[in-house]
Each structure stands twice: as structure tokens, then as C-alpha cells.
Amino acid sequence: MIPRMVFRPRRAPSLPRPKLPRIPAAAWRWLALGLAGIVIFGAVTLAAAWGFACAGDACPSLDGLGEYDPEQASKVYAADGRLVTDLGLERRTVVPLKEMSPAVVEAFLATEDKRFYEHDGIDWVRVVGAAKGIALGGRLAGASTITMQLAGNLFPEEINRRERSIRRKIREAKVATRIEARYPKDKILELYLNQIDLGNRAFGVEAAAQRYFGKSVRELNVAEAATLAGMPQAPSRYNPRRNPTLAVQRRNVVLTLLRDNGLLTRDELERWKGYPLRLSSRSDYSGHAEYFVEYLRQQLEARFGTGLYRRGLRIYTTLDLDMQLAAERALETQLQAIEGGKYGKFPHRTYAEVQDRRADDEGEGARTPYLQGLLVTMDARTGHVRALVGGRDFTDSKFNRATQALRQPGSTFKPLVVAAAVEAGFPMSRIVVDDSFAFEAVPGEPLWEPKNYDLKYLGPMTMRRALFESRNIPLIRLGIEVGMDNVVAMARRCGLSGDIKPFPSIAIGAADVIPLEMISCFTTFASDGERALPQVVLRVEDAAGRILWQPQPRRERVMEPAPAWLVTDALRDVVRRGTAAGAVGAQTGFPSGGKTGTTNDGFDVWYIGFTRDLVTGIWMGFDQPQKIMANAQGGRLAAPAWAAYMREVYERRPPPGEFPRPEGLVAAEIDDRTGGLATPLCPKEVRFIESYLPGTEPTEYCPAHGGQMFGAPGPVQSPLTGSTEVPTLRPPTAPPVPAPDRTPAGVMGGVGPPPRSNRPR
Template sequence: MATRFLVSALAAVVVASAAGGGLVTATVHSDCPPVSALKAYRPPQASRVFTEDGQLLADLSPQRRIVVGLDRIPAIVRDGFVAVEDRRFWKHDGVDLRGVARALWRDLTSLSLKEGFSTIPMQLARNVFPEQLPRSEKFTRKICEIRLARQIEDEFTKREILELYLNQIYLGGGLYGVEAAAQGYFGKEISRVTPAEAALLIALVRSPEGYNPRKNPLLAIERRNIVLDVLKREGVLTEAEAERAKTEPLRLAPPLEAAGRAPYAIAAIRRELRERFGPDADIRGLRVYTGLDPALQRAAQEALVKQIERIESGAYGRYRHPVPGNGAAPADSAASPYLQGMLVAIDPHDGRIRALVGGRDFALSQFDRALQARRQPGSAFKPIVYAAALQQRIPPTTRIDAAPVSIDNAGSPVWQPADHLADSLSSLTLRDALALSSNNATVRLGQWIGVERVIDMARALGLTTEIQPYPSIVLGSAEVIPAELVAAYAAFANGGYRVEPHLITRVEDAHGNVLWQAPVERRRALDENVAFLVLSMLEDVVERGTGTAVRNAGFWLPAAGKTGTTNQSKDAWFVGMTPDLVAGVWIGFDRPQRILPNGSGGSLAAPAWAEFMKAAYRNRPAPAAWVPPPGLVTVPVDPATGSRATHRCPVEDVRIEYFLPGTEPHEYCPLHPESGAERFFRRLWDGIRGIF
């Protein structure tokens, strides 16, 4: 009895406050927006995204709020919203006293504050005036909602209130109102939705993002079915109709971004804006400027899709996996059954993302494999290992044992990495080991310098994913975010500076005031001389190593890069650079499996990189070649020995090698020794050159 008395007392306090004469109401009255503003209400402005040169790339909320008359909204939607959200809507005057008492009773008996009592007019007030309502405390805000709800009931008819509500309610994914939501989720007008689809829209009111069917399809279906039970109980649907609707599968239309020129980039921009400016960032009239280049974006999309389709056509061997057809169903997560890929291009000097393709078809899968995926990079990680070694002043002419290697870890089985090079190969220089992608030599190099130094270098270059100190990490066993790996390569092209990959360069409000600007900062990750040494070695990968497919495809501008292939050919990579662009290509399945029996980064990914670069430079000036920094020492060497070349060394074998000061060789090639007279005159000549 005491509990019921308390419930009645609390209900009376709330209702009395709403009536307009209490002290609480007097306190909050000045903070409540006038309901007259609702008559002059205009929907918020859509935020827009622009390319680097100012072209409009996307409207972040195209047709996201489509106003329709109540007569165009079917009864299943009208009656369904009322049945679930405000069953006594047609009887109360803005505040449902029974609902208030019921909510308070359930909160008290459950010792919680989970049960709400918002009516449709109260929800309308909350949705129309999200910024104007008091933010200081929940109770004050609720009283203001109650007061506005009463005033809304005085100013508008019930049908007008319901029409306003159904056109204003937020239903997730930037969709406001039932018409925009029907088109956004189902690709149809609200007048054509099925009972199951209507129930899903109603289900979204409680948690628009939590039950968003694109993000959480299982939760959305579960909530939808609960709504269907309510509609059956309230007589909106018959039992047979409700049970039949529960069996209907979730059929979603491709998201609106799929129709744009850079759908994956737009989706990523939308995520970042909401994180930085709140869930209503799409409709705040923001002007969002990016580093995206339309020509590069188009070239990236075409190069990636063309290469994936070539692989599927059997151009590289018999392809045994499913291929999407006209009736391919969209995937709502990172689980597409089809061959996928990504291509991201970054300005190596400031980290601006110039092009981003996160998958073969946004309509089939919205998962962004450039920014959201975590994949093993395989040998594409090796440049980081060699950078760490060069930083320890190990010259590129140093020879490393390339014979099969075994690593005995305490408490773990002996690890014997496979290598595509012949077991008979005895040793390789650092330069050749990277160019030919020797696993055995790289593992030994990692053991020599220590895997902790390799991890430190990866962190310095910007990799943020977990890297455990296991010997296998030098072969790319630790997962990386693809865009971060591509940005890490930028340091080799720009003189050793780490850059942060970013899409957005500047955000302005509707009046042109700058709200946020990408920080212009570059942190040194490694010595500029070391950066150039790695770059020079990566040039050899393209010229005579595992990346020669780039030249075979007809791209002849200055280029450097590295291939990557994971165990059983589950991932194919090529990450490379020109003096003003660094780009990476990954091809594989979302659920890792063999692409082709002998597939590799050189055969599968490098051709797509080359096609992208050829298109990229078709209408832009060719970049000047890289220039070595003045701090390096150049010495002609015989690669067979790593010693200074003599006049007797075969001219075709002599290489001008770069060294950090103090690491250059002083002894002369023992395989091709000079005569005493030759040695005398050479030293005399060297002395004369030193004077002048």
C-alpha cells in the first residue's frame, strides 16, 4: 500500500509540474523553446563533401528527410507506431497519465530507471528541439518535454501531430522520417512497405543505431519480431499476418553511398564526422573538404575491379571460387563470399588520402578493407625489417645466410619458414635479399637485430595494431590496417617522416567558419639517409626483383615498392610509390582462403598497382626522380664480395652503392685484385682527387 501511494504521489508531482503552475515549471519555463517555433520549423541543412579542387563529391543526406502527407503513409505504419510508442495517443492530451504511473511503478518495483513514459507529442518535442531543451538534468528536460507536449496538443490536431512525428522521427543511418527510412533501408516508398518492414521501422525508434539493420542485422530482426508481437496484441495485425512477417528475411537496398563516385570514402567521412561532431553531423550544413582527387579515385576503382575480374576469368590460372552475378545478395559485414580487394593512394608528404576503394562493389559489401580490415601483410612488411637493420648501421652490401633456417622457441615447436628461393642459395646481400624477398635471409636478419627493434620501427612508422615479439613477425604474420601500412611506406619516399593518413582536410560550418582542420605535422620516423637506402632497395624490387610486373605492365616512371604474399596465397599485396604518390593494393577474401594455387603479390596485386599508376599520370606531369641526400657516401662495389670494385671487376657487375658515413667498405675486391702498379696509380689518383 505504501509503495502504491508513493507511485501515485510521484505521478501527481510530474503531472502537476506539467500543468504549468508549479515551482518546477516556473523554474524551467524560461528554458523551454516556444511551441510556436514548430509552425515555422525547417529541416536542418545537409552537410556536403568536396574534393580537393572544390567539386561537390557528395551530399551527406540526399533525400534523408522526405516529407509526406499522413494519407500517403499506410495504416500499418500509422497504427503500428501508435500501438508501440503511444497506445493511448488518440485519448490523452499530450501526457499519458496512465503511462506515467505505469512507468513509475515498474521503475520502483524493479529498482531501476529504465521504463519511460514519453508520448508521441513528447518525442516530437524532443526530436524537433534537441538543442534547445535544457541539458542540465534529465528531470528538468523531461518537464520541458511535458510542457511542450501539452502546448503541441493545443496548437495542432492529432492527425497533424502524427504527421509531424512520422516525418521527423530519427530512424538511424542519418534517416529522418518514415519515407526517408523506407527509401534508405528498403529502396521503396513508405506506401509499399511490407508488415515486416513496417515493424522494423517501428523497432528503430527505441535505439536507431543499436538496431540499425546494416550494423546489427540479428538484433534488428529480434527487435522487429518483438514489435510484431505488440502489433498482434494491439490488433494491428492478425496472428497469421504477424507470424508470416516474422519469417520474412531481411532484404536491404544498397545504401545511398553506393551510387556515388567514392562510396567507401564517403562512408568513412560520415563515420569520422559523427565521431567528431556528433550523430547529427550529416544534417548540420557542414562543408567538408577532402584530399580526394576525382581522376585518381576513378582510376583506382577501375584498376582494382578490372584486376579482380581478370583473376576470376582465369587469366592467372583456374579460378574455383564463386563470382558475383546480377542477383548477388549484399553482405552486411566483413563476410563477402566473393574475391575482394582494396586500393588506397596517399600523398607521401602530408598523408592526404587521394583515392580510396575499400572493396570491389559498395552495393554488395560496405565493409571498408582499406580502413577497417586487419590483414597479414606477408612480405610487404619486410621493408620495415630492413629499415630497422639499416638504422643499426648494417650496410646494404652485408651478406646474410639464405639457407633454410630453424628457430627453436622455448616451449614452442621448432619453426622452419618456407622460402620460394632455392635451398641451394648460400647467401645474399641485404639489397638482394629484399629484392628477391628471401624469407630465410629476412628471418636471420630479424634474429640479428632483434624483433623488438623491428616492432619499434613499425610503431615509429605509424602501425598501431598489435605486434607480438615473435620471430614470424619479420615475415608479416602480425595483422595490419592496410591504409596504415601504405602510409608507413610514405616515410621511405619523403625522407623519413611519418604521416597520418586522413580523408578530411578541413570542416567549415554553414557560414564558412572553420570548425576543424587536419593538423599539418610530420614527425621524423627514421634518418633521411636510412629512408633513402630503403627506397633504393625497393627500387631494385621493381627493376629486377619480385615486383617486375610493374615494368612488364608498361609503367616506366620512377617507382619503388614491395610485394607481399601470405601462407597458401591467401593475401596478395603490392605497396609502392612514386616521388609524389604512395599506393597499396590488396586482393583476397574476407574469410582468408587460397586465391589461386600459385598466386602471389607480384602476379595478382602488382598489375593493378601499375594500371592505377599509368592512369594516374596520364594527365599529370611525371615526377622528377628521387635525389639521394647529401649525407650518404657512394662507393662502386662488386656485389659478389661487397668490397670496393677494382678496375678488374666486370663492368656489368659493378654497382654504385650508397652507405651511411663510416659504414662504407675500404678493402678492395679480393676476387679481382689489382696489380701493384695499378694499386699505386689508383691511390695516387685518389689522393689528387681528395686535394681538389
């Protein structure tokens, strides 16, 4: 067995103590007098400084502090109550002390001022400690109480907390004692916790709790409370989003202080130190709907002024966040597909390439050099704007193309020409001619000869076919026959406010329009002839929940239901068998109508479509107008984005209904090529049941298929109703004669000023 060895340190040999020189008693007296003089001088100086600290207007008045009303950012909510973003320089929501989590209160007290309830604004223990630090060569710090910090936060101009001086400390301390003399401790603590800067533009514990943890301050646990309590010392340094490691280290220091103050056990301390930092993915949707919010902000600022940014308003909007997110995805996906060559060679720099070379593009301002787009969705009945995308990158360009741009609408304007014609008594089977013609638009100028997008002429056709096949020349002829002044009047009634001259070229969209206005025109055709004006605000409340503004939906009667339905049904043919049949009709399983649009040389492409409950318009082009690419057409580039977006929208909402026929219409079976009543000799593929306003139905049989052999048709038996049984004029039994030759009808003509666009589609 090995004996246990104990090691003992050896004592050093004792040395004789040196003899110190004896100080005379007189010297001690002089030293005492000197120290006393220094103390007296310091006290007198301090008293003088204290007395003059608030001389004149050096210190702020505390009047009104009891009615504490700090600046509070206004909050913007979606229609379903989800927070979108806030408007204001400072994010702040005032919360009473009694509604705060006790963990938050104790964490701040332990960290910032553990003797808060024991002093009168100045913690003399900390003052002495700070004085020792200065005497040892340290800096002036560490003595501020919660009340002193509050004084600096409430009155930043009178008390500059960035200034490191005795004078500033004295002024801060004096204001603190005045606050303590006037207000109870709980009120002071409440003011402090609602005022303090906690980084990320979050002022006060409620705003910080929402910003970092996505919850109210009422719900914070001990670790989360300690995270916030550790931030006042250096909000940027200990910001948990920017510096999570430092934030956790600082949090653990606060937790240790809670343990030292007897508020946590050792086991609780270790458990909370191990708690992971769980930040909310985002406390709002401020990265989305930025163009919508900016459009909203402009309207609210005009009504509420600067109070919008400091009164803590609650703004409930028409925005559907799910639609908005889907709109942003669908538009960007399609723009990237175009840039990526899916529809042919893209001859421009892409958005990604521009961003990679951002330094080369400085100075663009509102205009951007890459392909842009917009998308707006409105409720067809109320005008509520459900989604609004005004461009690809709000940070790069805040110019809202949906509400601020002026663009040519191309063929999306054509339904307004047809609407004016229907109101003038023209039936949808009216024959218009697709043939070349030219005229002198302006005396002394060359003749203008409009063209179709395919440079072909198809001869006589019905007004309906001219619309759903988007033929330029027949629509120009129709506008001239109806009267361009009547077309302009229809455009005004549908909501277009721009400079629209009564020139024939406007029939094919050669006039500048605001996209939102153009899109809202189509609510007329989605909702039985009533136009719904765009609206983004449901109501505005003050911070106490009192309603300040609650606008009502605005609707204007543009057309009676029956003539409006005729245009609607023709626009449904755009999807069923026209220019959007492939991109929309074949890709969606719900009833819809719409119109494609393409301006001269493919500078702008559009698709504005509607269901029974929603109207959505999409535009694509460059801020500096230029050709997008070869064969750029609205049906190829814009319509696919509409279909993809609307499919996603209707995955989350009931499918849209049909467009019921209003009362007062009659029907007749016609030859779709000639507009005459069908005969037994008309081929099946050209027969079509057309609807009419009473008195506008055809009175002659098809001239191309033996119409002269059948005499006059009988009267229509009954008006068309909403039933599935559609009364029609049926052709009589055919005599045994051969089919006649197909002879085209005559050609209409007309003159007018030159267009800015020859190729809308």
C-alpha cells in the same frame, strides 16, 4: 449544280405538362425551420470543434518558428569542390524566397493555392467546394491551403496528415490561422517551399532541383518548375526518375493551370508542353567513394555527433574524384581478370556468380564469399587520402577492408627490417646468407625451418639484393642480427599499431596489420624519412560558411633523410630489377619504388608502391582467408593493377620527379655478389655503385676476384651530393694474375619463435 441541302431536326410534338401536387404553406415553413436547425446545429458543432481543436497540448507552439532552422543534410565535397554525396536523413538546403526562380513560385501557387495572398490560412471557396464533394459522396480532400500544408509539414506529430478526419482538418486549419496571424505571406511561402517533401529524400525545392535537374532552384525554367510543382500531391507517383511519363503528364496539368491564371500565353503553353524531360545523369557521385565516405562519416560523427546529419555542414575532403573513379575501375578490372582465368585457373565462385545466386549466400554479414580487394592512395607529403576503395561492393558488404581488416602484410613488411638495419649502421652491401637453417622457437616444440617462396637457396648476397629479390631466409637472419626489438620499434615509428611481437617470423610479415597503416608506412620512404599520417578532411564549415574544423597535415620524422634514401633506392630496385620489374617497371615510364607481398600459401597478395608524390597500396584476398589460386603472388596479381591505375593517374597530372640523393652519402663501386670493393677482375655485370653512410663503406676488395692482391683501398674523396657526378672508390690497376675461385662468405645464424607465414613475396 447540286443544290445545298440543309437538314433541320424535327420538333417533337408538345405534350401536356403534368400537374404537380400543391405543397401547403405550413410544410414549407417546417422545411425551412428544419434546414435552419441543421445549419445552426452544424455551426454550433463546428464552433465547438474549433474551440476544442487546440485544447490542452493538441496544437503545437509557434514559438521559434521565426528562427526556422530545419534539419539539413551535410554535404560532402571532393578536394576540387565537386559534390560527392550528403549525410542526413533528409536532403535539404534552405534558400531565401527572393533567390528562387519566379517560375517555381508561380507554379506552386497555381497548383497548390492560387488565392494564397487573399486568404488568412483558410480558403473558404475551396472549403465550400470540398463540402459539396462530401455531400455528393466524395472523400474529404482538396481544401488544404499552402499554410495548412505547412502546418502539417512542420508539426507531423501534432497534425497527422495521413489521418483523414474532420478533427484533423480543423486542427490543421486552426494552426494555419495562427501562422498567418504571426508571419507575413512571403515568410510562410518561403517556409513551405523549403520544407515540402519532393521525393527521393529531397526536401525543399533546392534539394529537389539539384537531385532531379543537377542545378540550383535559381536556374530552373518553366517546365522544370512545373515538374516540381506537380509532385506534392503524390511525390512517389510523380517522381520523374521513377515514373517519367506520369511526371510529364502531371507537369502539363500544372502548365495548363499557369495558362488559366494568365501567366502563360497559349503559344508558350504549347512550347513548354513539348519541352523534353531532361534529368541530370547524377547530381552527385554518391554511387562512388562509398568506403571513403563511410570512413569519413565515422570520424566526423565522433567529433560532431548527430549534428552531422542535421546542421547542413559543408565538408571539404582530401578526395580526388578522378583518382577515386580510376581506382575503382582498375581494382575491379584486375579482380575480374583473375576470376576470368587470365593468371591461371581460378578455383572459386566469382563475384558475378555469387550475385546471381544471392539467395544462397544470405547471412554472410560483413564477410563475402568472393575475391575481395582494396586500394588506397595517399599524398606522400601531406598524408591526404586521394582515393580509398575498401571492397568490391559497398551495398553487399560495408566492412571497410582498408581501415578495419587485420591482414598479414607478407613481404611488404621487409623494408622495415632493412630500415632498422640501416639505422643500426648496416650498409646495403652487407652480406646475408640465403641457406637453410632451423631452430627451436618454443621450448618443446618442433624446430622451425623457414623457406623461400621458390624453395631454393641462393647463398651469400647483399642486403639490397635480399630485399629486391624478396628472399625470406636472409631477411629473417638480418632481423635476428639487428634485433627483433629494434625491428618492432621501427614498425611502431612507421605507424603500425597492431600486436607485433618481436619474433623472427615478423621479418617476413607474419603479424596482423591494418592495411591503411601498412600503406602509410611507405610515405616514410617516399618523402625523405618523414611519415605522413592519413587525413581525409580539409575543413568543415557550418551552413553559413564559418570554419568549424580545419585539421593540419601531420608528419613525423622516422628516419634521417640519408638512411631513408638508402632504403628508398633499394625499393626502387624492386621495380628496376626485382619482383615488380615485369609488372611495374616494364609497364610504367616514371620513377617509382615499391614492394610486393604474398602470405603463406597465397592467402594474401600485395603491392605497395610509391612515386615522389603519391603512395598507393593494393591488397587482394578473401574475407575468410584461403588460397587465392595456384602461384598467387603479389607481383603477378596485385602489381599489374597498380601499374594500370598509376598510368591513368599520371595522364592527368605532371609526371613524378626523381628521388634526389640527400647530402652526406658517399659511394663506392662494389661487386654486387660479395659486397667487397670491385677489382678489375670483377665481371662488369656484377659491378654496382652503392651508396653509404660515411664510415659504413667497405674497406676490403672483393674476395672472389683477387681482392687480397690489391691491399687497402684509399679514402673516399668527398661526400655524395645531389650532383650527377658521383665520387666513388675505384679499383686499382689489376696485376697480371688469374682470377681466383669464387668462395662464398660465412653463414649467419639466429633463433626465434615460429612464423605464421613461410612464403611471403
